[in-house]
Amino acid sequence: MAFFRAFASQLAISQHVLQKTPCAIAIISRSSSSATDLKSLLAEKIQEQQVYVKSFREQYGSKVIGEITVDQVYGGMRGIRGLVTETSYLHPEDGIKFRDFTIPQIKKLLPKSPGGNEPLPEGLFWLLLTGEVPSAEEVRSVSKMWAEKAEIPPHVVTMLNNFPAHLHPMSQFTAAIMACNTESKFAKAYADGVSKNMYWEYTFDDVMNLIAKLPPIAATIYKNLYRNGSPISAVDLEKDWSSNFTSMLGYDNPDFTELMRLYISIHSDHEGGNVSAHTVHLVASALSDPYISFAAGINGLAGPLHGLGSQEVLEWLTELHNDLSSDATEAQLKDFVWQTLKSGQVVPGFGHDVLRRTDPRYTALREFALKHLPDDPMFNLANNLYRIVPQSILALGKIKNPWPTVDGLSGVLLRYYGMKEIHYYTVLIGVSRALGTMASLVWDRALGLPIERPKSMTTDGLMKLVGAV
Missing domain, CATH: 1.10.580.10 (Citrate Synthase, domain 1)
Structure with missing residues (x-):
């Protein structure tokens, strides 16, 4: 998250926006939407994130983020960073992180049913969409x-x-x-x-x-x-x-x-x-x-x-x-x-x-x-x-x-x-x-996001690319 905070500063995104959430998505005032209107809240966040992503791509779109090996090409593209998924990330030590929240954290923070101890999936869905832990009223x-x-x-x-x-x-x-x-x-x-x-x-x-x-x-x-x-x-x-x-x-x-x-x-x-x-x-x-x-x-x-x-x-x-x-x-x-x-x-x-x-x-x-x-x-x-x-x-x-x-x-x-x-x-x-x-x-x-269309190669073409022939 240090990267996102540093980058947000470069883009002149207000600091208070990033201090309210552990995830990259910006949090802004809900004054214009009702307390439980998920779609209106999401519309606010989408507008902010669109600016955020556009600015990021304008400054860093040509930056190389990794190399691909021949084994990865043949091995199901494992480990190749080639997708954007805003909702979760699989950390090798912490496991799946939903909007940067670990499973122990969501078990503790997400609303439960009356008398229950387990998180309500509706609350997790709200978190995945917005980056915010919802209230009990929002989940209802x-x-x-x-x-x-x-x-x-x-x-x-x-x-x-x-x-x-x-x-x-x-x-x-x-x-x-x-x-x-x-x-x-x-x-x-x-x-x-x-x-x-x-x-x-x-x-x-x-x-x-x-x-x-x-x-x-x-x-x-x-x-x-x-x-x-x-x-x-x-x-x-x-x-x-x-x-x-x-x-x-x-x-x-x-x-x-x-x-x-x-x-x-x-x-x-x-x-x-x-x-x-x-x-x-x-x-x-x-x-x-x-x-x-x-x-x-x-x-x-x-x-x-x-x-x-x-x-x-x-x-x-x-x-x-x-x-x-x-x-x-x-x-x-x-x-x-x-x-x-x-x-x-x-x-x-x-x-x-x-x-x-x-x-x-x-x-x-x-x-x-x-x-x-x-x-x-x-x-x-x-x-x-x-x-x-x-x-x-x-x-x-x-x-x-x-x-x-x-x-x-x-x-x-x-x-x-x-x-x-x-x-x-x-x-x-x-x-x-x-x-x-x-x-x-x-x-x-x-x-x-555009239609997905990765480039494929023949074995002969790949061999020429790496100088094997």
Whole structure:
């Protein structure tokens, strides 16, 4: 943040603007907007940030910020700094930082439900969009807005109810989101020739409508596949977003609702380079509407290398539990882990490309489990592995980060509360990931980011470039 403060001084941005927030986005007076009007507040911040970014690019646009190796070109562009994502940043030590706030900070600072202890996702969405920690009143305004906009279009309900039972829940989720684009205000405004300066406003309207409809879409899929097509409960305008969601799913345990608030918040964003977030950004850069763009990202999330982590961890833990039982000794656990590693497999839920310590999302879930399910056999098994697996992986001498990721516990917790349908878990991540990707999309449009079009090369061309031929 020292860079941003120094740079802001160069640009003659008033010092009081930057002292009120830990993130780069400027904070200005709210006197011109009502206390709970998210769109008006965002409009103020967008105007300030547009000036901020324009000035930065004018002075530093030609500055080189890094070099690219041949291995990076072949290796999925890993580590290449080539995107702007305003909402979050993955720090190798602190983990994901939402507008520069760590997970422990958001757990402490964001508003909770009455009597609850976990952050409300509506509050995190407000933070991702504005850079400000919202008040309880502001969060309630978002909860109410999403409840009011939750109704699914009739043709989408008909489509969901006519899908065959063998169609994967992620395929159903994607198709339903796509079909909702009949409601797109952005698509209509673009067709009517709206000014580019107003793209973000119609995008914001679509984003709010889309996020509102995700819980009933996801719950309808769940009920059709796993609860004999029983109807979802009606939306309660007095409930928060997560509470309505768990009610629609058919769960009435308040602890499960608390888990869902935490789960959605910590899965909401993971900077812009992961497959789902990048896909949303890429497709939206062609000015596809938010529904189509988010559906594209969900297709990326459905891939086994991206969104199936918690499922794979739970399957592996179940196999371990069945082989050794819940009271396995430390020596038996170590032997099982070594058998997995020696067979050329990875231990699911351990190791991360960027993080260099335990994923703070895992820590948040572990704290929840220690409080709510300390005696659960599967949690105790996972908790014992937390002590054993890193040392075993480090002994191989090849992995920089052997520590557990969020996937190491998320499935265990869902299973404990009765959600044992592992193929559905990725849908929950999809609902969560809407908060970050859609907040980013609003800012993509506000800043006028262009269509994404990186340059590709043939192997022969790359060899000539580096002097190999």
